[in-house]
Amino acid sequence: MTSTLADYRTLGRSGLKVSPLCLGTMTFGTDWGWGADDATSRALFRRYVEAGGNFVDTADLYVGGKSEEMLGRFMAEDGVRDRLVVATKYSYNAEPGNPNAGGNGRKNLLRALEGSLRRLRTDYVDLLWLHSWDVHTPPDEVLRTFDTVVRSGRVRYVGLSDVPAWYMTRLQTLAEASHLERIIALQPEYSLVERTVEREHLPAAASLGIGVTPWSPLASGFLSGKYVRGAVTAGRLETVKGSGNPVFEKFSDRNWGILDVVREVAAEAGSTPARVSLAWLRDRPGVTSILIGATRPEQLSENLAALSLSLTDEQRTRLDTVSALPQAHPYALFGPTMQAMLTGGVTVRGFDGR
Ligand SMILES: NC(=O)c1ccc[n+]([C@@H]2O[C@H](COP(=O)([O-])OP(=O)(O)OC[C@H]3O[C@@H](n4cnc5c(N)ncnc54)[C@H](OP(=O)(O)O)[C@@H]3O)[C@@H](O)[C@H]2O)c1
Numbered sequence: 001m002t003s004t005l006a007d008y009r010t011l012g013r014s015g016l017k018v019s020p021l022c023l024g025t026m027t028f029g030t031d032w033g034w035g036a037d038d039a040t041s042r043a044l045f046r047r048y049v050e051a052g053g054n055f056v057d058t059a060d061l062y063v064g065g066k067s068e069e070m071l072g073r074f075m076a077e078d079g080v081r082d083r084l085v086v087a088t089k090y091s092y093n094a095e096p097g098n099p100n101a102g103g104n105g106r107k108n109l110l111r112a113l114e115g116s117l118r119r120l121r122t123d124y125v126d127l128l129w130l131h132s133w134d135v136h137t138p139p140d141e142v143l144r145t146f147d148t149v150v151r152s153g154r155v156r157y158v159g160l161s162d163v164p165a166w167y168m169t170r171l172q173t174l175a176e177a178s179h180l181e182r183i184i185a186l187q188p189e190y191s192l193v194e195r196t197v198e199r200e201h202l203p204a205a206a207s208l209g210i211g212v213t214p215w216s217p218l219a220s221g222f223l224s225g226k227y228v229r230g231a232v233t234a235g236r237l238e239t240v241k242g243s244g245n246p247v248f249e250k251f252s253d254r255n256w257g258i259l260d261v262v263r264e265v266a267a268e269a270g271s272t273p274a275r276v277s278l279a280w281l282r283d284r285p286g287v288t289s290i291l292i293g294a295t296r297p298e299q300l301s302e303n304l305a306a307l308s309l310s311l312t313d314e315q316r317t318r319l320d321t322v323s324a325l326p327q328a329h330p331y332a333l334f335g336p337t338m339q340a341m342l343t344g345g346v347t348v349r350g351f352d353g354r
Contacts, residue, residue: 001283002308005052011085011288012184013209016126016157018085020282020307022055022213023048023300024291028070029063034236036295038070043297045074049084051304057187057213057291059089059131060116072121081122088116089161091131103134106145113149128155129187132162139171140178147181159185161215165200172208183210187291189247190214190284192223192262192277192323193255199331202286206352211288217281218274218293218303222250225263225273229256236295261322265315274299278306280319 008017027034028041036044048056058067068088075081090112093102100107117123128149130142149155160168160183168186175182186205188197191214205212218224220236227233229251240248259273266276281290294300311319332338 002310003282004307005048005054005304008054009288010211011127011157011213012205012211013182014157014184014211016085016184018055018289019053020289021053021278021304022057022087022289022291023053024215024293025056025058025067025071026062027293027295028058029066031063031066034239034295035063040296041070042074044294044300045071046078047297047300048304049078049080053304054083055085055087055289057087058120059092059129060094060112060119061089061092061131065115065119068116068119072119076121085126086120086122087127087129087159088120088125089129089131090116091134104130104137104142105134106141109142109145109149113154117154124154124156126156127159127185128157129159129161129185130163133164133167139167139174143171143175143178143180150181157184159183159187159210159213161187162189165197165204168201168210169204169208172210183208185211185213185288187213187215189216190281190287191217191219192280192319193219193250193258195323195325198325199328206286212286213289213291214281214287215291216247216293217278217290219250219255220248222255223259223262223273223277224299225259225266227251258323261318265311265319269309269311269315271309272302274302275306275309276311276315276319278303279309279311280316282306283311283316 003020005019005021007020010016011018027036029035030037056071058071060068075084090109091104095101101111102108116125146158150158158181172183186201188201190197202212222237226235227237232238237248237250262273262276266273269276278290281287292303294303
């Protein structure tokens with residue numbers, strides 16, 4: 001279904017209203033070797049806000065704090081801070097050798113938040129994400145600290161990014177049972193070439209009142225269609241090739257096969273691979289807002305245009321099929337054939353449409 005940036009929707013079970021596309025600012029700054037310079041980042045920010053967008057995402061990690069600094073300056077210069085929903089993240093370490101300057105614990109959360117507020121030139125963030133699970137910190141410590149920062153007014157809402165589904169479920173259930181601040185959103189990697197979260201995270205989020213905001217919707221640019229098998233193309237994935245970060249390993253046979261179908265659909269629809277990939281994701285159940293990234297204003301305009309592309313059912317089915325996850329246990333048992341053994345062959349429709 002087509003929409004515009006002003007078609008606001010509530011983020012999870014909350015009163016926070018966000019645009020269907022969020023401006024990701026991981027590309028604000030060039031120190032990582034693949035971002036945008038100050039003037040270009042400024043143009044990206046302005047174009048998004050002028051187009052009606054109200055949701056911006058950053059992290060203390062991004063470009064060593066430069067992303068937050070730029071975003072803070074741009075918001076202050078344009079006097080738009082209060083009309084925007086500003087999201088930032090904590091977890092990654094800021095001081096080599098000091099384990100308490102990273103992770104999910106109370107000491108690091110409070111340290112990181114102070115730094116983010118300073119760099120963003122604001123006295124509150126609308127959404128604070130736990131960036132990545134640290135394996136060690138007990139869930140109740142995270143929840144109590146979330147609760148404290150929300151009650152203090154420095155944070156409006158809290159969310160989780162790269163975490164196991166069981167951990168998200170444990171946190172939310174504890175929050176409900178203990179009357180602590182609830183999680184309103186999940187930020188996972190999710191795109192046509194990375195659908196693993198459909199197994200556990202998405203059903204869990206739907207049942208827990210948690211909205212989903214996918215990151216790397218174009219698989220770091222792979223799904224824009226600019227990369228060609230066997231050729232060298234300028235772009236992030238080329239720059240970071242061999243870095244060892246699994247997020248950037250996108251040149252697999254399976255992914256090239258998916259891209260072939262994306263290209264086919266784009267040609268048929270008189271559109272582009274980037275728009276088709278974003279439109280497919282926009283229509284996935286549970287997705288509230290997609291975090292888009294760009295290093296150039298033309299890329300941003302191209303990606304914003306995805307909101308007005310409508311895919312046919314047949315095109316969506318073709319994309320679903322080529323990118324489907326392989327069968328795995330126990331999920332293979334929950335399809336119609338095996339369920340018939342539970343219902344005695346009778347067709348049952350649940351209140352939630354399943
Ligand atoms: N929570 C997490 O762990 C996590 C991780 C990653 C990202 N994020 C968030 O998600 C946001 C978006 O992620 P992402 O930047 O990886 O998104 P993405 O859309 O998958 O990749 C964006 C990159 O792809 C290329 N690109 C985008 N549109 C294009 C187009 N139309 N034509 C050609 N190339 C295009 C550009 O890179 P080049 O020009 O350099 O090729 C651009 O910087 C980030 O800013 C951040 O806020 C979160």
